[in-house]
Amino acid sequence: MTSEAAAVEASEPVRRRYSFLGPAGTFTEAALAQVPEARGQVWHPVHNVGEALDDVVSGRSHAAMIAIENSVDGGVSTAQDALATIPGLRIVGEYLVPVDFVLVGRPGTTLDDVALVAAHPVAYAQCLQWLTRTLPSHAHIPAASNVASATGLVEGTSDADAAIAPPGILEHHDLELLATSIGDNANAVTRFVLVSRPVAPPPPTGADKTSLIVELPDDHPGGLLEMLEQFATRGINLSLLASRPIGDELGRYRFVIDADGHIHDERMADALLGLRRFSPQVVFLGSYPRADRAVVHYPDRYSDDVFVEARDWLRGLISGEPDPQ
Template sequence: MSAGMPAAGSSNAGEMTYTYLGPEGTFTEAALLQVPGADRAARIPATSVNAALEMVRSGRADAAVVPIENSVEGGVSATLDAISAGEQLRILREILVPITFVLAARPGLELADIGAVSTHSHAWAQCRGWADAHIPQAEYLPASSTAAAAVGLQDPDQAYDAAICSPLVAQRLGLSVVAENIGDVADAVTRFVLLSLPTSLPAATGADKTTLVVPLPEDHPGALMEILDQFSARGVNLSRIESRPTGLFLGDYFFSIDAEGHIEDARMADALKGLHRISPDLRFLGSYPRADRREPVVPRHNTDEAFRAADLWLAGLTRG
């Protein structure tokens, strides 16, 4: 994707090619269809998060939608790891999708007849309580997505006889639904992100989010506090922070962070400069509008006006 490519949602969005975690009917496709113009654009399902991002990195797709966080399970490790390394990507927007699950089974089966059930690991975690109570005899078999599990249910040679999926994909495939609303948390939501190769940043709206990957350059007492102090000293709130292994050796981690604010905000820009001094390999993944449009509460001494006033005061001192 070139720097001049129109961001998703522009008048030319329908000319773009998107990829997403497939197959058709996933919650990820539902998230993609919330992007203005995506319903008119070419949409290519990918078999995994890595495959979707590789299509963007190789130029076969302009942008990808992948899950990054769930309100029940937290961060989606496959996405956090994939965007932390490799060719730089940029988050253009986030999308929130309410999550509802059904249990589909082969025709004629009752709950007591189910011997094995397949779904994505995050879906299984969100329905585990229901499964333990209603199908305790069933073995769990992981799938690449909820829709992939549902599609596989149509294959008589599959090793499972039930799938946890969205109501939409069960309806599209004409599957027999034996239980509805089986999620353990009624208001579960999954957060998805739209990623491209680096391009122009979305403009600041006052209700924004910035996503970062911060390696821990040296493991010593207070190392994490040094990172967190860069945000707290400037009044930048964190909405998510997770540690992930780098894979290089045991005990080597990076931090995946969502912070409230935009890089154009003085407090955020100052925090990023402080972070870069501590961790020069800091990876900036983008500043973009929050899907919930919630504006942060910024202390008076951390507003852009306060930073400008401090700069003017200091400049006055150096001029004598």
Template structure:
């Protein structure tokens, strides 16, 4: 049975996401960088990590850890709706709660609910939603904002559940592995990249994005993170519709590799919502093949 490390401890949304990738031996790991380190070392076959939330934004720990050290690639993704439970020690009432702990992304998503329902509580950041449950269980804090599954792992009770400020909030997770042969395109794929551009050259970001636009590639996400120890220099994280096995995407990646300071391929994988990644007009594989055939005929004088 494959071994999947996930951002733990037990009872996190990441555990729930890992379970969607099929039967596996799940291994809880304390931090995102340690999850990826376990994959790189071969201790596990793959790792499940959060990459972005529709309320809190990008998970920067994941972005940074994917861009550094040995390359890893995403092979699948999962999108989970995010509804929380408020867990407390048995007998704790809402008016007793003076501190409420959770991961910063979780606290962002229940800020208004806490203000309205736990007016005496001070939010406190923890390393994960489940580590907050452990701290409440140990008596360090009064309440934890957790994934509903957490109540099955800890000696706590549910003060409230189905909690969220935004009803349709979701988190996207990636399943990553050591580099391997990329599966064939499905027609509903996403490709992820980390690109360091030549920042001193005017228009370098526009030139980078134009390589996608010229090939009719839809850019679905762009985030920037500073390069460690280099003020004013940034790495850009791109998600785009399409698969490296398609002519248009392969051509764009080749152009970025030629013109950028660094490009790290982070994977081509099926989209969780299975929405088609349809090439625009004149950008299908057949169009590229026809163009190459025409050039060859011109060279041959035919």
């Protein structure tokens, strides 16, 4: 390489790498496409959530996009458990992707030709009413993923006549579109989160969310209520509360929490201090803008000014200042 070529190469910016559940055409890829700073960078497809997060922890990837919650099926347990047990991770953004499915076949296929349908079991369950109405005599072949159901047709490794797949599959493979919007729930949405190594939270926007994982100190009556009071007494609404087994013995659970607000909000910071005193294990996953950009509303008595004034009042008492009337 000449010195001139080396100088040009050295001057070119280093492209960041983003891991996502592949291959191309998945809902996860559609979520990553919503990230402005990921455009024009290297997108690295992986096989599972663990591989994606390991890329981040090891430094092989700048960040990873993973599914965390579905409006029909609830929380994605593999993702929640991974975030609870793998140290050194932060959620830096969330993105919503409508769960819309299409039915595809090999070129030249028609609906009348379809008797055997390949689909991931979850996708199949979410399209079962449509399939029953439209193809009442069909049979189902389980597929490893939403994309694998379709690529099996292209590669000739599947005996199916058609496949249920994400709409993005048509951008990557030559397939016949047999039907669109075949999901039984038109409002189905999957929530994805972009995960990086620990960084300072972005400034609050007023439409923010804070994600945590909290363990109870022991099993006793009212233990969960005591944890929830850390939020309720500070006017903080929870948009997600899910339990996951810790795994060391029966009856031991950790709680996955999404709380409305930002760590820079006085009420949220105070709640985190309360949780830290209460729980043996609090995992702060991050404060970040809500995907729906819905402004967080709360009563005036929980405004930042109220918390600041109360602390100033206490400092005055400790220092011997006259109690203001």
